[in-house]
Amino acid sequence: MEIETLDELDDHLASGASLRGLRLQDLDLTGYGEQLAARGDLTGLVVLGGTVPLGVAELLLARGAILFPGIADTPVDPWRGLYLATDLYDGLENGYAHTCDARTYAWFVDARLRTDAYCTLVRAIHDDSVTDELDEFVFGRSVVGIMGGHALQRDSAAYARAAGLGHRLAEEGHLVATGGGPGAMEAANLGALCRTHEALEEALGHLAAVPGFRSDVTAWARTGLAVRRAVVGDEPQPPSETLGPSARSLGIPTWFYGHEPPNVFCDVIAKYFSNAIREEGLLARSNAGIVVLDGAAGTVQEIFQAVTPLFYAAEGAPLPPLVLVGREHWTERMPVWPALTAIAAGRPMAQAIHLVDSIDGVLPLLAPPAR
Structure with missing residues (x-):
C-alpha cells in the first residue's frame, strides 16, 4: 500500500x-x-x-x-512522478540551457555517468515513479494517442489541422495523449488545451511568430508559455495529482530524444529517461485508439510497435483502432499501409486498422468515451 x-x-x-x-x-x-x-x-x-x-x-x-534516502547531485527528484510544463522550464528566464529539462538532458548524456551504477539506479527509480503516477492519472479515462512528426511548423496548415483534431477529441471527452514533443505532438496538445475555436485560432496566430524550435529553443518555449498563459490565465497550474478528470491532454516525452524539447501545452507531462518504457507506455494507455499523422522514421517505428499487440490479439479481444491519416503519405511517401494490410490479412487486426484521407474521417472510427 x-x-x-x-x-x-x-x-x-x-x-x-x-x-x-x-x-x-x-x-x-x-x-x-x-x-x-x-x-x-x-x-x-x-x-x-x-x-x-x-x-x-x-x-x-x-x-x-x-x-x-533522498538522492543528491542530480537535476531531478526521482520520487516526484509527473511534471508540469513550468517544472521542466524552470530557469527559462536565463535561457533554455539553464532549465531543469536541459540540465537533466546534459546529465543523462554525460559519458562519465551513463554507466555509473548510482545514476542508473536514479534513472530507474525516476521512471518507475513516473509510471506509478501516470497509471493513477489515466485511470478510468478514455485516452486517444496521437502520433506524428516533430518537424511540423507552427505556421503550417498541417499544424492547424492537428490542433483542430486535438481540440475535437478533447471536446468529445477524450484525454489527448502525445509523445509530448514539438510539431504534430505540440499541435494536438495545444488544441486540447484550448476550450474554444476562437482561443485556438488566436493561439495559432501568436505561435506562428516562432514557427520551429531548431534555431532557438528559448524563443520557441517562451512563445509557447506566453500563449499558454493567454489561454489558461496567470493562475498557477494545479499540481498534477489534483487535475484528475479535468485534464484534457497528456505528453509522454523522453530525454533519450533530448534534441526535441517538450511542448508546454500538456496539462501533465510524463517524461522518461527510457525511451522503450515511454513508447510502450503511450501505446498501452491509448485505449480508445491511436491516430497517426504525417511522420518519418520515428513515427513509422511507433506504428509497427502499435501493430504488434494487434497482430497477436486473441480472437474476440477488443482492439483499439489504429488510424493512419493521409492516403498519399502512407501509401507513397512512406508506404507503410501496404505492409500493414499484408500483416493483417486473415487476422482480427484487419478490422482495427484504417487509412483515411483527412482528419474528418478520424472521430467516427474511435471508441467513444464513457459518459
Whole structure:
C-alpha cells in the first residue's frame, strides 16, 4: 500500500493498522519519530525518499524498516512522478540551457555517468515513479494517442489541422495523449488545451511568430508559455495529482530524444529517461485508439510497435483502432499501409486498422468515451 500524503499517513497511524507492507513515498517525516517508535517492530515498512531527519532515520533502520534516502547531485527528484510544463522550464528566464529539462538532458548524456551504477539506479527509480503516477492519472479515462512528426511548423496548415483534431477529441471527452514533443505532438496538445475555436485560432496566430524550435529553443518555449498563459490565465497550474478528470491532454516525452524539447501545452507531462518504457507506455494507455499523422522514421517505428499487440490479439479481444491519416503519405511517401494490410490479412487486426484521407474521417472510427 502506497502512502503519498501526510494526511494518508495520519489516517493510517490513527487506525492502528500494521505498518508492514507500507510504502511511504516522498514524505516529510519530521515530527513523526514518536509515533513510529510507538509501533515497535517496523519490519516491512519501506520509506522512499522524502525528508527523513537523522533521528527518525536511525529509528527506522534500528526497527527493521528499509530506507531509500533522498538522492543528491542530480537535476531531478526521482520520487516526484509527473511534471508540469513550468517544472521542466524552470530557469527559462536565463535561457533554455539553464532549465531543469536541459540540465537533466546534459546529465543523462554525460559519458562519465551513463554507466555509473548510482545514476542508473536514479534513472530507474525516476521512471518507475513516473509510471506509478501516470497509471493513477489515466485511470478510468478514455485516452486517444496521437502520433506524428516533430518537424511540423507552427505556421503550417498541417499544424492547424492537428490542433483542430486535438481540440475535437478533447471536446468529445477524450484525454489527448502525445509523445509530448514539438510539431504534430505540440499541435494536438495545444488544441486540447484550448476550450474554444476562437482561443485556438488566436493561439495559432501568436505561435506562428516562432514557427520551429531548431534555431532557438528559448524563443520557441517562451512563445509557447506566453500563449499558454493567454489561454489558461496567470493562475498557477494545479499540481498534477489534483487535475484528475479535468485534464484534457497528456505528453509522454523522453530525454533519450533530448534534441526535441517538450511542448508546454500538456496539462501533465510524463517524461522518461527510457525511451522503450515511454513508447510502450503511450501505446498501452491509448485505449480508445491511436491516430497517426504525417511522420518519418520515428513515427513509422511507433506504428509497427502499435501493430504488434494487434497482430497477436486473441480472437474476440477488443482492439483499439489504429488510424493512419493521409492516403498519399502512407501509401507513397512512406508506404507503410501496404505492409500493414499484408500483416493483417486473415487476422482480427484487419478490422482495427484504417487509412483515411483527412482528419474528418478520424472521430467516427474511435471508441467513444464513457459518459
